[in-house]
Amino acid sequence: MSKSRKFSPEFKREAIALTRQPGVSCRQIALEVGINPNLLSRWRREADEETDKAFKGSGSPRDEEVARLKRELARVKKERDFSTATKIDVYFCNPKSPWQRGTNENTNCLLRQYFPKGSCLSNYSQNDLNRVAEKLNNRPRKMLAFRSPADRLTDVLS
Numbered sequence: 001m002s003k004s005r006k007f008s009p010e011f012k013r014e015a016i017a018l019t020r021q022p023g024v025s026c027r028q029i030a031l032e033v034g035i036n037p038n039l040l041s042r043w044r045r046e047a048d049e050e051t052d053k054a055f056k057g058s059g060s061p062r063d064e065e066v067a068r069l070k071r072e073l074a075r076v077k078k079e080r081d082f083s084t085a086t087k088i089d090v091y092f093c094n095p096k097s098p099w100q101r102g103t104n105e106n107t108n109c110l111l112r113q114y115f116p117k118g119s120c121l122s123n124y125s126q127n128d129l130n131r132v133a134e135k136l137n138n139r140p141r142k143m144l145a146f147r148s149p150a151d152r153l154t155d156v157l158s
Helices: 009-019 026-033 037-056 061-086 102-112 126-137 149-157
Strands: none
Touching: 009 026, 009 037, 026 037, 102 126, 126 149
């Protein structure tokens, strides 16, 4: 018998949120993320039951949780709209997994050349921040065949 996989709460929330999009079925999302459709359907049913319980109570910590989940759903919907409009896949990294965020970690190191760790960005003007962003976005990258991210973005969007 195969060992059952453990899914993080974040993964479950993201998968459930995706099923709430108009015209998207649990089966379709489950197949996209590689899980059993029945499992995703059960997660959604459990989430709906928790939401119903939260709405019945007034002023409870559950109300805050429901509001947070709604904000999360709106955020995921925006990521999905972006993916559809640009045909660019959006990847969600797992929390506390820096190896999944290579580009982000590399960019943080590059930013440290301009802003030492722990420095307050409010000490810099918007022009300073724009200048640094322009330098980084126009810096050639080996992984982009020594082209800049700005050049690559222009190619993708045109």
